[in-house]
Amino acid sequence: MSHHHHCARPQDGSRVWHEADGVHIDLCGLEPPEPMVTILGLIDSGEAGATLTAHFDREPILLYPELDERGWDHEVLSSCGHHDDEVKLRLVRLHA
Numbered sequence: 001m002s003h004h005h006h007c008a009r010p011q012d013g014s015r016v017w018h019e020a021d022g023v024h025i026d027l028c029g030l031e032p033p034e035p036m037v038t039i040l041g042l043i044d045s046g047e048a049g050a051t052l053t054a055h056f057d058r059e060p061i062l063l064y065p066e067l068d069e070r071g072w073d074h075e076v077l078s079s080c081g082h083h084d085d086e087v088k089l090r091l092v093r094l095h096a
Contacts, residue, residue: 016042022051028086029057036063043070043091052091053077059087071095 010017015026015038025042027035035056040063042048054060059076067074077088 016047019053022053023047023049024053024055026055027057028055033062035060036066039063039091040066040070043067043072048091048093050093054089054091056087056089057085060089067091 009026017024023042025039027038030038035054039052039054039060042052064074071094073092073094075090075092077090
């Protein structure tokens with residue numbers, strides 16, 4: 001049993017939660033373009049902070065140019081194992 005809870009989603013069904021490494025957002029199960037609209041909304045609202053970890057069903061190729069435009073860098077993280085097809089992205093704001 002792993003003691004890392006980075007993949008633990010909130011019990012209340014919320015898609016956004018806070019971890020030690022920043023804000024996490026779960027976009028799995030959403031139909032396109034919902035994931036992209038949701039994450040850009042979070043970034044544009046300023047609620048994302050400086051680091052955001054996003055969980056997707058598939059790699060959000062169309063999101064990358066939008067992130068670049070907004071001054072955000074992205075890195076694909078390894079998935080947690082229980083969802084092998086899950087894609088985790090760490091998004092980092094390059095300049096405030």
